[in-house]
Amino acid sequence: MGIEQLIVQVSTSVIFLLSAMLSLLLTRKFIVKRHKSYLFWSIGMWLFAFGSLLEILFASGIYGRALIDVYLFIVALLVESLALGSMQLIKSEKIRLSYYLFCVATSLLLAYSIFTTQIGNIITTYVVFGRLPLAIIITSSLVTFPASAVLVIIAALSYKKSKNKKMLYIIAGVVIVSIGSTLYITGIPEFLYFVEFIGIILLWLAFF
Numbered sequence: 001m002g003i004e005q006l007i008v009q010v011s012t013s014v015i016f017l018l019s020a021m022l023s024l025l026l027t028r029k030f031i032v033k034r035h036k037s038y039l040f041w042s043i044g045m046w047l048f049a050f051g052s053l054l055e056i057l058f059a060s061g062i063y064g065r066a067l068i069d070v071y072l073f074i075v076a077l078l079v080e081s082l083a084l085g086s087m088q089l090i091k092s093e094k095i096r097l098s099y100y101l102f103c104v105a106t107s108l109l110l111a112y113s114i115f116t117t118q119i120g121n122i123i124t125t126y127v128v129f130g131r132l133p134l135a136i137i138i139t140s141s142l143v144t145f146p147a148s149a150v151l152v153i154i155a156a157l158s159y160k161k162s163k164n165k166k167m168l169y170i171i172a173g174v175v176i177v178s179i180g181s182t183l184y185i186t187g188i189p190e191f192l193y194f195v196e197f198i199g200i201i202l203l204w205l206a207f208f
Helices: 003-033 036-059 065-087 093-116 134-162 166-185 191-207
Strands: none
Touching: 003 036, 003 191, 036 065, 036 191, 065 093, 065 134, 093 134, 134 166, 166 191
């Protein structure tokens, strides 16, 4: 095992542990408070943890079409789940219902594009780094970009109303995690997981 592979395995393992712990705490909060926000936030973090677990497998040389399909799907859905949690803070039932329908439609479209599109090996130097087919880029963007906007806008509105600094951590976390997409054009793909690490730390600060 080379040092590069070992670094990736250690970093993905740390991210997995942090995300799994946060998922457990958010699930516990939902059980206690029974608020839908914590339900969706906990689902989003469990998806984050599962995605990190798949990254550990990729770093260990375990790779297959089914695994990468699941990975690409849940990476998009985790952002959507976090946005659905924030959407519970919106009082308008009409707005929430409209976003629910939009999420269902775009998620089904993403699932269809992943299932019907041929995806090659996109693992480079033990991380997810390959170029994705255009269809998947477009459909995943339909899921993640609006979800990121929802997270930022609702967090900003909540901060304006309550002056709660934790809302700023949510905004920062979303922006930093979004930077991960630009790592496809860098020469240091290991930074992808560094960004995930910073993102999970910010989410810890946001929720606790």
